[in-house]
Amino acid sequence: MIHGKERRMRRLLGADGRSLLIAVDHALTTGGAGGLSRMSDVLGAVVEGGADGVVVHRGSAAHSMPTQRGTAMIVHLSGNTRLSPGGELKTRVCDPESAVALGADAVSVHVTFGGGSQEDRAALADLAKVAADCDRLGLPLLVMTYAAGNYETEPQRAEAVIHAGRAVAELGADIVKTAHPGDEFIAELAASIEVPVVIAGGEAEGSWDAYVASAKDAIGQGVAGLCVGRRVFGSPDVAGAVARLRSVVHGEQAS
Known part of the structure; x- marks a missing residue:
């Protein structure tokens, strides 16, 4: 018998085992800044561009996510705002059962260590x-994990990133999202965690190219995809940016 989690994982991962996820959960943290004031337009464009999945909070899931077949919906269960000190530390703001009711x-949950x-x-x-609830419901669990702290060297930071990713995989994550550990540590990250690993897009700094x-280099070294906001x-x-990243993740020719 095929378990519900296996069926749902096939909606998140392509036949190549890779995934392009677009995260728009920032709207709770930062408000409508940076293009999120028109959430319905953003989500429509994300679907048009061909994302494998989109990470949304329950309000956007209920009011702004298009009803369609192509892009999976991941409801984020963690939240905080930049209006409060320590906004990087999240609390539970939704539960798996409510997410299932929304379709x-x-x-996904957010875990910051340190x-x-x-x-x-x-x-x-x-x-x-949450992991136990997801197993009971047949629901895949994406865990976004970060290691806070000021690390003296790049190897120390990379070690913390990899440890954080391994820790949440040990506790039941089906997909792990981590920060980029640095170019020379990508292959080690991918090899150290036995579930698919997707790399966060990070701050929108530097050139698009x-x-x-x-x-493209990260995908070539074994990570399973990207989770970009x-x-x-x-x-x-937005649709063009998604299509370009889809071509990188899945090795397709961008239209």
Whole structure:
């Protein structure tokens, strides 16, 4: 018998085992800045561009996500705002059952390590509960993981990124999203985690062409895809940006 989680994972990953995910959950954190004031337009363009999945909060899932077949919907369960100190530390703002009721194909949570021993323990305990709920519901779980801190060297930072990714995979993540660990550590990241790893787009800094080249290199070294936000929804051509990144992830010719 095919389990529901397996069916839903096929909506997130292409036949090549790769995925292009577009994250627009920033609207809770930062408001409508950077192109998110017109969420329905952004999500329509993301679908038009051919993203494999989109990460949204429950409000956008209910009111702005197009009803269609091509792009999976991942409802984000974690949140905080930049209106509060420590906005990088998230709390639960939705539950898997509510996400399923909205038609979610998967859910995601955000875990930042290094916020403090009590905060880290609470985040791990909540992740374990969400993972158990997702197993019960047959729902894939994407975990966005970050390692806070000022690291003295690039190898130290990369080690923290890889450890954080491995930690959430051990607790039940079906897909892991991490920060880019640095070009020389990408292959180690991909080899160290036994579930698909997607790389965050990060701040929209530097040229678009340089980012595309970096993304292409990461895919070539074994990561399963990209999870990009600001570089896409801040673009003057959202659909075109998605189509370009899709061609990078899946090895297609961009139209």
